[in-house]
Amino acid sequence: MIELKNITFSYGRKATPALDDVSASIGSGLYLLAGENGAGKTTLLHVMAGLAHPSKGECVINGVASTSVNPEELGHVFLLEERMYFPGRNIREFAALHSQFYSSFTEEVFEQNLKEFGLTGNELFSSMSLGNLKKSQLAYVLALGVDVLMLDEPTNALDIEGRIALRKLIATTMRPEQTVIVATHNVTDLETLFDGALMMRASRIEFAGTEELVSSRIAFEMSASPDPEALYSENQMGRYMNLYPALEPGETRVDWRALYSALHSDRSYEIISQLRK
Amino acid sequence: MTTINQQCGRSFSWERVGMLYKFNSPWIRKQASVYLLFSVIAALFLLLAHNFSGQMVVYGILTTVISYMLIFSPLIFIKGGDSRMVEQMVPVSPLEKFIFYMSYLLVGMPLVCYACPLIAEAVYPYLFGSNDEFVGYADVACLNIPSEFKVINVMIPLAAMLSCLYCVLAVRTNRIVKAVIWTIGVQLVMTVAVTAYTVKEAFMLGYNAGLNGDEPMSKDEMVSTFLHSIAGDSVFFMVLVALLVVYVVVMSCLSYRALYRRNL
Structure with missing residues (x-):
């Protein structure tokens, strides 16, 4: 359960709030996070991942503040940004180095996800297209099995087959107690899978x-x-x-x-x- | 499956520090290999080129390069891209991350950089006899120079290296450029301060000696007298060492805060 309690966040003291008194409760399931450009979607994801500290209010995930630096709680949350740099030569090397921190990671699911996206996992990041890079990252994060997974624009740059595969993987890999939040403008890609939504406008949540x-x-x-x-x-x-x-x-x-x-x-x-x- | 995070939870875990070493191993391995190669080349050069007239100059240049490589060693954690988001989400406590960085930079890297040249310097007199022109690391440590100088010689590169680490951990954009500029800036300011003071004192010593009509001294006597005369100025050194210690502590605290806050 994620609870957003009157969160206000600004990039700089005199800046207009990127999040203005945002409150909502998010249970388990797949949630759509929608809003126009600049509405505050990515900032909200950063706050939930503990990567941005609100000036007012707090975000509580399973009873613990998202700003907690306790390794046990940090291991339950992961955010995949729209364009995120994964260090390493390829996704297989990255997974070997990074998955040791996540008890919920499943090697078999990772292999299955790669196969579903038509990748071997040995493709070099440096020579991959943006779409394939995204696929490899999605294959990995969907195998992490964290309690709260946030995906920022996961379908951007994906081809039609990739979108179909992502839809299938989300439907098959999600656990009932898991919360997956998808910030996207392409609502139709995953439309029938959503269990709920947060709709933002001008730094506020209009509906959750x-x-x-x-x-x-x-x-x-x-x-x-x-x-x-x-x-x-x-x-x-x-x-x-x-x-x-x-x-x-x-x-x-x-x-x-x-x-x-x-x-x-x-x-x-x-x-x-x-x-x- | 019970993992280290479930076993140790909030308490400090050396195992997680070890996991950080593993997570960073491809970059650490590359850096350590290159640094080790340079230090082996420097050591071999010292031992194999003993008949070469420019041996000490080249050896000095090589070891100076190694010193700068050491100061800029935190740059390896940039890893060729903006990996801050992935690293900030890694489920490891800030203290464990801090200990990882400090142990690597303050213990691992100096060992890799200086072990070979020090061994070479130690065996050099046994192989080739003493060389009057040669002043290596080991000799600097044993020279009859005031201990305040030795402290400053260690503190200035340490302060510069921690400045570089802070930039790598906390700066949001153009991390390499800003880290390099800031590190060079810090080193330059400190070096200029020490140099300016030293030049002023040397001038005053010579000027006073001239006024007093003192007997001319030998080169060694002059250096020794000068070093001890400025070492006697305890206020200057106390202020300088205090400033350096404060700076090192502040940089360490800021680096820890950057790891603790995890702010993008």
Whole structure:
């Protein structure tokens, strides 16, 4: 369980807060972290990984502050940044050096993940494309098996096969008690896997909740034309996704992209009111 | 599987320090090999080129290069890219990381750099007899020079090396350039301070001797008199050593803080 308690963080004393009084609770499962550029997604991931210290508030992971330097707690959290440098010649060498610190790392899962991405693990980092580099890093971090895994834009630079493989690997390697937070703009790549979402706007969390919560408050229905009665409608490839107040919990599947767009539209107030009912 | 982190938890663990050595082993191995090669070359040069007239000059240059390599040895932890994020997330306590860095830089590296030249200097007189022009490491340590100079000779490179380590651990951008500039800057300031004082004192000694009409001294007498006269200025040396100690302590604390805070 991750608890964000009134977190405020600025890059410099006089700078505008990158996170402004952010609060949320995140349970186990796969969570989408969405928001426009500069909303504070990466900063929030840094705070959760203990790599940025909030000026106010705190982030607590399984009862321990994320700023803790206790090795036992540090071993439960890992953040893979969008462009992250892994020292070593190749992912196999890096894994041999780095995995010794993580008790939950599984060699078999690592091998399986590499195979799924079509890599041997011996490809040199220096000669790999950005996409393949990302695949090798994903193959490793998904085998780490840490309690809290954060992935910043994991699908960027991945080809179609890579995205399919990532989706499959997340679905197969995730443990029920694990929390995986995926910060991404490509919501559709992993859409049906998300158990919940945190949606950010202008340094604040606009919405944080589970799929159950959303589907109990809002229904998502596709139609040929926009419905003026709907809370929100958007064009999706020539058809319209309409959002209505849910009549029964879980009657429709959550469309995270539509929800994100709705929260960033001029109907955001109505959507948030509906979610908070 | 029970791991070291579950066994030791919050308590200090030498095993985790050892794991850090393993984690850094590819870079440490490369650096130690290159440094060892240089120190072996210096030692072999001393032993094999004893008939060569420029032997001591070349040996001096080689050992000076090794000294600078030692000062800049923390740069190896940059590892060819920005690996700070991976390293800051490594589940090892700040104290264990600090001990890893200090043991490697203050024990391991000096051993690698100076063991061979010291052995060569020790066996040199037995093989070739004494050489009057030769003043090596061992001789410097045994020379009749004031101990304050020996302390300063050790403290200045130590201060420079710790400045380099701090830059490597704490600076966010252009770490190599900033570490090199800062390290050279620190060494330069300290060297200039000592040199300026020494030149002033030498001038005053000569000036006073001239005024008093003293008998001219031999070169050795002059050096010895001069060194002991400036060593007698305890205030200057106390201030200088105190400043260096404070600087070394501050740099160590700042490096530890950088490891503790894990701020990107």
